Amino acid sequence: MDREIGFIGLGSMGLPMVLNLLKSNLKVKVYNRTPEKARDAVAAGAQQMDRAADVATVGGIVITMVSNDKALEEVVFEKDGIGKKLGVGGIHLSMSTVSPKTSRKLASYHEQQGSYYVASPVFGRPEAASAQKLFLLSSGHRDAKERVKPLQNALGQQVFDISEEPGGANVIKLGGNFMIMAAMEAMAESFNLAEKNGIDRQLAAEVYASTLFNCTVYQGYGQMIAKKSFEPAGFQLSLGFKDCNLVLDEANSTKTPMPLASLLHDRLLASIAKGRETHDWSALARVASEEAGLE
Template sequence: MTDVSFIGLGEMGSAMAGRLLETGHSVRVWNRSPGAADALVESGATHATSIDDALGAGTVISMLANDEAAEAVFTAEALATAPAGTLHINCATLSVATTDRLSDLHALAGVDYVAAPVLGRSNIAAEGRLNIVAAGTARATTRAQPYLDALGKRTWVVGERPSTASLVKIGVNYNLIHALQALAESVTLVERGGVDGITFVEILTDAAFTGSVYTGYGSLIARKAYSPPGFTVGLGLKDLSLAEQAAAANGVVLPTAPVLRDMFERALADPELAPLDWSAIAEITRGLSTDG
């Protein structure tokens, strides 16, 4: 199948690149820390020697950690080396402002740009069952769709302005953060009353809250099973910050955001919690409980 480069080989990016290999794509991989590519190369990928080499594939998918990483990699200088008609599918969760800047840079370089942030953890990515929110020109999203079909079970195209997809993903993650805190508080409540947290989560998720967020994260919180992290506390605070920024830009007040920020900042300040899965913010709520 058509050659594609994958840029950004953290846990999520590696799983997505591996999925592309499994579905028959010829994949060129590149990461700012070269060692991250080794396992994928052993599985059949080729190692791009530079960002210019990666862009040379003509189709690029990226999964970089944050705004700073994305803007450091996809500079005007780098994009100028891309062949005419190159397509870039950016699957990371970035801010609206950064997505707009990247969209402008790509347009100036003649590179089609699709923002396609994904919903799901790395195990879901490895199975090709991600949900994907995409936005870009009709031509660009049509070109991107075969790759998105390999990576996900469903794609929602939400508009022609790429940052629209970023805004939708930010809204989804803001809901998810609330779910983590709601689970933390309710599990702590029943635990303090002598009820087993795992039993409570089973009751909660059998009928009322059957989605993967409550079943998956509810289990992690009840069992305190935060390692290995699927998504770290630091990345969780990054996503909360994106929601706060988007709200400020749109004149929206988020009354609960300060409380959620406090939970994440306390977790990041704790050296035992900071490297764990973002659901570990539940331990802050547990720690607030008092005896008697």
């Protein structure tokens, strides 16, 4: 297991992950665009660097956990980025939720440099990150996936090896977000039917979440949709919309009709037209309620 690594991105997900790596007695060099956000990591023993490139060592491993495709490309391609620095045998372990296309592009670039790209998006919220309960997906070159596995295990409860094709893990991550939104719409319509029949929405949510659907997605979002309480956002609707568009892009390029994804797209777009981009993504449920005359 590598004992020294670089880590870029100290947001609500990245910070608890770094803390867990430090607990595992790793030496971690960190970089964050807004330097102030590195404070807690430094206090816990991380070494803060001024430039992205500085967290990388030739042949080493750098984990990235940034906010979107653009931010990810920047920390690789910009002048002080990790792209040229990782060198032969280095590994870019990319945990952000980005498009399969971005992963393919970066994988191809790293290959030209003699380094590796492993896509490793995660399922789990910040609390899961803290508790080392994340699920990690993994796609990329076999050897590189093998080498980063101990690091992934230090960050979560299980690692799924998806494919050698670098975009595979991102496809599964996007597919998961799509399935979450589908569950939300199903709950929205079902709870409305209950309400229209004089049944308490929260009771309906509770019944489903403790019988057929006793899993986190239905439990957590079920309560929000039942209570019609969508602020503050755990995950912003605008980000859900971005992911839904990525799903539809991938559907287009692989010739996979997804009418349920189209329906969700239209729900999210209506939500945005109504000014709800900063609400939680479960607020997509409000469109169904409005159509039913319930708001």
